[in-house]
Amino acid sequence: MIQQVDIAIIGAGTAGLSAFNAASKVTNSIVMLEGGIHGTTCARVGCMPSKLLIAAAESAHQMQLAPAFGIQLNAGYKVDGKAVMQRVKAERDRFVSFVLQDVDQIPTEQRLDELAHFVDANTLETTSGKKIRARNIIIATGSRPAIPAMFEAAGDRLIVNDEVFAWDDLPKSVAVFGPGVIGLEISQALSRLGVRLRLFGRGDGIGPLQDPAMKALALETFNKEFPIMAGNEVRSITRTDKGVTLTFVDNEGKEVSETFDYLLAATGRKANLDKINIEAAGLKLNERLQPAFNPETTQCINADGSPSHIFIAGDVAGFRPLLHEANDEGFIAGSNAASWPNFQPKARRTPLAVVFSEPQIALAGESLAQIQARLGEEDVVVGSMDFTRQGRARVMQQNQGLMKVYACKKTGQLLGTEIFGPRAEHLVHLLAWSIQQKLTLKEILAQPFYHPVLEEGVRTALRSAASQLKR
Amino acid sequence: MIQQVDIAIIGAGTAGLSAFNAASKVTNSIVMLEGGIHGTTCARVGCMPSKLLIAAAESAHQMQLAPAFGIQLNAGYKVDGKAVMQRVKAERDRFVSFVLQDVDQIPTEQRLDELAHFVDANTLETTSGKKIRARNIIIATGSRPAIPAMFEAAGDRLIVNDEVFAWDDLPKSVAVFGPGVIGLEISQALSRLGVRLRLFGRGDGIGPLQDPAMKALALETFNKEFPIMAGNEVRSITRTDKGVTLTFVDNEGKEVSETFDYLLAATGRKANLDKINIEAAGLKLNERLQPAFNPETTQCINADGSPSHIFIAGDVAGFRPLLHEANDEGFIAGSNAASWPNFQPKARRTPLAVVFSEPQIALAGESLAQIQARLGEEDVVVGSMDFTRQGRARVMQQNQGLMKVYACKKTGQLLGTEIFGPRAEHLVHLLAWSIQQKLTLKEILAQPFYHPVLEEGVRTALRSAASQLKR
Numbered sequence: 001m002i003q004q005v006d007i008a009i010i011g012a013g014t015a016g017l018s019a020f021n022a023a024s025k026v027t028n029s030i031v032m033l034e035g036g037i038h039g040t041t042c043a044r045v046g047c048m049p050s051k052l053l054i055a056a057a058e059s060a061h062q063m064q065l066a067p068a069f070g071i072q073l074n075a076g077y078k079v080d081g082k083a084v085m086q087r088v089k090a091e092r093d094r095f096v097s098f099v100l101q102d103v104d105q106i107p108t109e110q111r112l113d114e115l116a117h118f119v120d121a122n123t124l125e126t127t128s129g130k131k132i133r134a135r136n137i138i139i140a141t142g143s144r145p146a147i148p149a150m151f152e153a154a155g156d157r158l159i160v161n162d163e164v165f166a167w168d169d170l171p172k173s174v175a176v177f178g179p180g181v182i183g184l185e186i187s188q189a190l191s192r193l194g195v196r197l198r199l200f201g202r203g204d205g206i207g208p209l210q211d212p213a214m215k216a217l218a219l220e221t222f223n224k225e226f227p228i229m230a231g232n233e234v235r236s237i238t239r240t241d242k243g244v245t246l247t248f249v250d251n252e253g254k255e256v257s258e259t260f261d262y263l264l265a266a267t268g269r270k271a272n273l274d275k276i277n278i279e280a281a282g283l284k285l286n287e288r289l290q291p292a293f294n295p296e297t298t299q300c301i302n303a304d305g306s307p308s309h310i311f312i313a314g315d316v317a318g319f320r321p322l323l324h325e326a327n328d329e330g331f332i333a334g335s336n337a338a339s340w341p342n343f344q345p346k347a348r349r350t351p352l353a354v355v356f357s358e359p360q361i362a363l364a365g366e367s368l369a370q371i372q373a374r375l376g377e378e379d380v381v382v383g384s385m386d387f388t389r390q391g392r393a394r395v396m397q398q399n400q401g402l403m404k405v406y407a408c409k410k411t412g413q414l415l416g417t418e419i420f421g422p423r424a425e426h427l428v429h430l431l432a433w434s435i436q437q438k439l440t441l442k443e444i445l446a447q448p449f450y451h452p453v454l455e456e457g458v459r460t461a462l463r464s465a466a467s468q469l470k471r
Numbered sequence: 472m473i474q475q476v477d478i479a480i481i482g483a484g485t486a487g488l489s490a491f492n493a494a495s496k497v498t499n500s501i502v503m504l505e506g507g508i509h510g511t512t513c514a515r516v517g518c519m520p521s522k523l524l525i526a527a528a529e530s531a532h533q534m535q536l537a538p539a540f541g542i543q544l545n546a547g548y549k550v551d552g553k554a555v556m557q558r559v560k561a562e563r564d565r566f567v568s569f570v571l572q573d574v575d576q577i578p579t580e581q582r583l584d585e586l587a588h589f590v591d592a593n594t595l596e597t598t599s600g601k602k603i604r605a606r607n608i609i610i611a612t613g614s615r616p617a618i619p620a621m622f623e624a625a626g627d628r629l630i631v632n633d634e635v636f637a638w639d640d641l642p643k644s645v646a647v648f649g650p651g652v653i654g655l656e657i658s659q660a661l662s663r664l665g666v667r668l669r670l671f672g673r674g675d676g677i678g679p680l681q682d683p684a685m686k687a688l689a690l691e692t693f694n695k696e697f698p699i700m701a702g703n704e705v706r707s708i709t710r711t712d713k714g715v716t717l718t719f720v721d722n723e724g725k726e727v728s729e730t731f732d733y734l735l736a737a738t739g740r741k742a743n744l745d746k747i748n749i750e751a752a753g754l755k756l757n758e759r760l761q762p763a764f765n766p767e768t769t770q771c772i773n774a775d776g777s778p779s780h781i782f783i784a785g786d787v788a789g790f791r792p793l794l795h796e797a798n799d800e801g802f803i804a805g806s807n808a809a810s811w812p813n814f815q816p817k818a819r820r821t822p823l824a825v826v827f828s829e830p831q832i833a834l835a836g837e838s839l840a841q842i843q844a845r846l847g848e849e850d851v852v853v854g855s856m857d858f859t860r861q862g863r864a865r866v867m868q869q870n871q872g873l874m875k876v877y878a879c880k881k882t883g884q885l886l887g888t889e890i891f892g893p894r895a896e897h898l899v900h901l902l903a904w905s906i907q908q909k910l911t912l913k914e915i916l917a918q919p920f921y922h923p924v925l926e927e928g929v930r931t932a933l934r935s936a937a938s939q940l941k942r
Binding site: 042047048051052055056059060062063065066067068069070071072073074075076077078079080081082083084085086087091095322323324349350351352353354364391392394395396397423425426427428429430432433434436437439446447448449450451452453454455 | 530537547550863896924926
């Protein structure tokens with residue numbers, strides 16, 4: 001017997017749940033399939049537990065800033081690793097419980113806790129052999145850490161961020177591979193919590209930063225807290241009695257061996273497309289099996305180039321693997337599948353990314369390279385601001401960093417920004433919203449800026465760009 | 472001999488310097504008169520030293536939050552009052568030095584370090600008897616603390632915030648009168664730095680908060696850190712051997728006497744209009760001698776109702792006594808005086824106020840009362856959000872507070888906000904800018920909100936208001 005539904009959703013994470021909620025407003029003929037553990041990547045092993053670990057790390061870091069403010073520790077401090085992890089996990093479990101409550105509210109006839117794979121473009125089959133025929137299918141299977149084969153030599157000491165948030169205590173030492181968002185956040189947090197740490201990267205990349213001066217400053221700044229091996233050769237990885245021994249070339253060109261409790265692979269994530277037999281869905285796929293799709297409709301494209309009845313949303317889509325985008329994509333996919341075949345493209349929000357390191361890294365709008373490619377180099381102005389001289393940042397002992405703003409020389413319209421500085425998560429929202437509203441530098445400078453605030457630093461960057469506009 | 476100039480500026484504070492800079496672009500025939508100490512109120516005794524004291528206080532407060540994060544102090548901490556004040560003063564002096572550099576750049580022939588008073592509407596006379604005849608005059612004399620006569624009984628133990636920032640060490644105890652912006656910021660900072668503190672207010676007012684629920688929550692929240700006497704009767708103030716003894720009625724209705732090292736009067740500020748013989752300027756004055764003026768031109772109004780050639784800017788104007796507004800007013804006054812008699816009204820920025828307490832208090836746009844008076848009560852929607860449930864706030868142990876947003880029920884336009892919560896200084900900029908751009912709730916909700924950030928709390932408040940709009 002084949003179950004017939006309007007919409008089948010594969011995956012009950014952020015995008016899948018969002019799609020379910022949107023579709024439910026129109027039809028009850030939905031089934032959501034989840035073959036893994038319930039609870040979103042964000043709540044279980046992503047945004048929330050990392051922010052909890054970072055909050056503890058910032059508290060430890062405050063201890064080091066205190067004396068300069070005139071606050072003296074009588075006999076130092078110690079990081080109680082068990083207490084740190086206990087709070088991280090208790091609060092994380094609380095966030096996960098909210099997701100599970102949402103899942104529990106879904107009627108059981110609309111849920112199937114099984115893995116499903118494509119049989120053909122309209123048919124799914126579950127592990128236990130149940131078949132589902134759906135008018136529309138939404139792929140929302142998420143992503144998982146990608147682990148290069150060379151790390152397997154670390155054996156049972158090879159971990160990904162998921163395992164960090166399962167620890168009962170902090171280890172003594174960790175070697176982190178991958179200075180992207182996840183690797184950078186975890187490295188700084190663990191280092192500030194007293195874990196001996198070394199971060200390995202392939203080149204000079206650091207988080208999502210693009211600007212060469214900002215990349216160099218960020219590397220230099222973080223390198224003061226924990227050693228970053230940016231592009232150094234790693235000659236061997238061995239599981240030994242004491243943990244994982246790495247042999248690598250240090251910054252002086254010398255071969256060094258160092259042993260760590262764990263090797264943490266933060267070398268990117270891959271879409272969960274390998275278990276759903278995506279090849280049977282009739283879609284146009286790239287070499288990594290990723291379906292081509294339209295971000296404004298989340299609609300996939302058939303192998304013959306025609307639009308498909310299949311949608312894709314969230315990290316698996318590989319468009320912008322961020323919670324707020326997964327929510328949007330799920331909403332678009334669920335709404336469109338439910339109103340099939342009638343729907344309109346929906347404008348996506350201005351790109352916005354934040355790394356919760358300290359100083360933070362934040363980007364909004366287009367990158368300088370994108371803007372230059374679109375407008376031509378001579379039609380772009382770049383404004384910059386140095387946080388070392390920013391008044392309020394200095395007051396708070398957070399005067400480190402640099403920011404850039406990119407605008408069109410002809411119209412004065414703000415197009416993008418890159419921030420490496422204190423509380424960038426807040427500053428970048430102001431600029432992302434301004435970019436989305438297509439405001440000019442002059443219009444933004446007419447807004448109120450309080451005193452003394454970090455936003456005055458943003459104003460300095462904007463003024464620096466405005467002074468270069470054609471009159 | 473009478474010196475003839477285009478423009479005379481009385482006062483070399485924030486507004487005066489801003490006026491000077493704006494006017495200098497058009498004419499060199501300017502004289503700026505300063506009878507007091509150079510350096511702005513903001514840098515010397517206002518924004519900057521208070522933020523420095525608050526930064527030390529927050530550092531001390533972090534010590535108390537640390538254990539819940541898993542960070543244990545081995546043997547507690549102590550506040551080194553001398554070190555705290557040393558940093559506050561050293562950094563303050565640095566900020567003041569920037570102002571003094573600006574002043575030093577002004578040619579000596581355009582400066583007169585003397586007090587000046589009006590002889591007639593176009594003539595000023597300095598203490599030493601110099602006379603200046605000016606086509607236009609800009610009054611930018613600032614304000615100073617207003618001290619009610621009853622406090623004089625405290626004798627030499629009566630202080631204002633200026634004296635706090637002159638301390639070489641922290642005192643043991645202070646009674647603060649006035650729970651406005653200055654009183655609240657200093658009270659919490661001193662209390663967190665270990666000073667025994669009691670804050671006295673006339674009623675239930677707390678900072679600039681208007682919303683009754685938010686006022687009550689703020690009083691309750693701050694009262695957990697230091698006792699607030701909101702409207703309690705004060706029966707006597709006496710200078711004794713040990714300091715200042717206050718006799719007052721406590722919250723149980725009992726008469727209590729308590730002795731403090733100092734009585735800090737933070738009971739408002741008064742315009743510096745009493746030494747410039749403002750009555751001779753021919754202006755329309757109110758009962759407090761404050762000239763009537765047009766905020767969009769900063770032009771004063773003559774006694775006969777006609778527009779005057781005299782301008783007023785900064786705290787002395789009593790319009791919005793805030794640094795960024797003083798800067799704007801100085802700019803407007805300086806530009807208009809220089810281009811006299813040809814100038815256009817200049818739109819003022821959206822009102823924006825921040826109190827740097829913790830939780831912070833911030834307001835933008837119109838108050839609910841103003842909006843209701845303008846639109847009628849039934850045409851206003853109020854959205855609210857409770858910070859205790861906000862995810863990121865909880866992660867950071869800062870989940871205290873409440874916020875409200877006010878919008879027009881017919882158009883959905885955001886008109887005002889009141890925030891009592893973590894990092895309100897950042898959140899309020901987003902909303903102030905949105906108000907100035909006349910965005911609707913729907914338009915604001917289409918902007919990107921990252922995850923997990925406090926800005927998502929703002930979104931909750933906006934959604935709460937949007938759900939009440941007419942369809």
